[in-house]
């Protein structure tokens with residue numbers, strides 16, 4: 318995380334691989350063995366996991382502190398710092414901003430409010446929800462009227478295209494989350510009327526009638542139509558979903574051919590989920606194959622050690638000085654959360670954790686009051702004088718501030734952590750619970766009529782052990798699914814301290830038994846230190862889901878201010894131009910305790926020590942590191958001990974290194 322000040326800051330056990338197809342309902346009713354979770358109705362394809370209702374998953378430990386920091390930071394008060402989402406916003410009935418910004422903020426504020434059960438945040442979100450519901454016209458149309466673009470041009474306010482399908486796609490996601498948390502029946506009726514309107518209008522006003530964004534991002538709209546179909550069973554929604562798929566850019570063909578319909582990084586991150594939605598409709602495996610191929614292609618041609626692909630803003634190759642936009646980080650995570658539930662694919666879920674615990678934690682300030690528009694894996698300076706991005710935004714793309722680069726991330730970033738926390742647990746189609754991502758958190762569900770609470774007691778990803786404690790009113794039998802990451806070779810499970818069981822890495826294991834209150838399942842991952850290879854044979858050090866980086870000393874220089882929030886450049890105060898010794902030992906050190914604010918450099922709970930050598934003459938060029946020396950690189954410089962900390966704890970850093978020739 319970006320640091321700007323020092324902080325001190327639990328019978329018989331059966332195991333099986335997850336079946337590729339979950340137990341399906343045989344009629345039109347969704348499976349409801351886990352109350353509140355809604356699975357697919359026929360004829361939609363089956364999926365192994367479905368989300369629990371919003372609010373059923375809670376953050377604990379350091380993750381709770383992370384969410385509370387957001388509530389006290391920009392997520393909980395963005396309207397007070399950014400006037401475009403203030404009272405004049407057209408999504409509150411005002412004469413101001415009428416496009417995506419208001420809905421974007423709500424898409425993070427609403428899940429945060431319900432996960433924290435925070436009345437202040439709920440009260441802040443409610444007027445937006447009431448306006449959206451109240452604004453619906455007899456036709457079914459809702460939101461700001463379609464004349465907002467006329468005649469007024471005012472510094473940066475987005476009023477044009479106020480009738481665009483795209484911002485409505487975001488507001489539909491907001492309303493779905495509101496319904497899942499509150500059961501507000503108005504939402505279902507409202508969405509039914511809107512989708513009937515959409516089906517009537519789309520032939521004459523297709524998704525790209527106003528902007529191209531809606532065409533590339535039509536997967537969001539399709540997901541909302543399927544969400545409502547699973548709740549109402551209204552057959553015309555399937556027809557609408559097919560219309561939406563036909564009008565959305567063809568991401569299946571694009572990924573299969575390694576030619577995405579657009580190279581815009583945020584669109585690509587959102588497009589990754591679209592073939593999976595087409596698969597739910599037609600059951601054709603080519604869609605899932607296309608996603609696998611697309612993820613492979615993105616990693617091969619644009620991949621960086623954080624688990625992200627570059628996009629500044631278009632896809633921009635594997636060089637670790639190319640940038641990744643914060644919107645791309647949070648949208649890719651949301652796509653992977655949906656993909657993980659549809660496919661049960663462990664590689665997808667491993668990728669999700671890698672992004673959350675590296676890229677996401679690195680791109681916002683410790684107090685969640687500022688952010689970077691672009692981050693670099695090798696970020697040796699933060700400056701106005703950058704040259705290497707495809708979109709420079711007047712040199713502001715990399716600065717730490719409120720709105721620098723482009724404002725979208727300031728409103729869209731809020732969905733990252735809350736949706737990730739919510740996706741850590743899921744209902745399984747065979748009537749049980751699943752742990753899809755690890756971290757301190759708990760889940761409540763009614764399973765077969767019995768109230769069950771399950772908690773992950775852990776400081777993961779800073780510890781290798783997760784203790785899952787179950788509590789329930791009376792003994793009950795259900796399956797518990799546990800993801801074993803691909804990197805976790807030699808993982809073991811213990812139930813109530815006994816029955817030590819091996820668990821194969823890269824699979825989801827299923828434990829089914831009669832559970833009693835107080836039962837514990839211990840999951841133990843023998844995380845090993847790994848070297849991975851990236852752009853031009855650059856090497857990174859990893860352990861479990863964490864990437865490690867050499868922190869570079871920081872000198873912050875304020876160059877401006879907006880709403881009292883500094884805009885800063887950051888200069889390096891310590892050397893960064895190192896090559897790693899090829900065969901040097903790498904040793905792990907742990908702090909005695911894990912801080913509630915673990916992403917602050919001074920609090921880093923883990924570190925790796927190894928040996929490196931400086932590369933004389935490798936200097937900065939246009940305020941980033943200069944052209945990369947080919948690896949291995951000859952150097953006569955003396956060997957030095959380097960201490961690397963988790964990537965998410967750093968701002969200026971090196972995470973992809975050349976190798977020294979010795």
Ligand SMILES: [Zn+2]
Pocket residue numbers: 642643644645723724725726727729
């Ligand atoms: Zn953005």
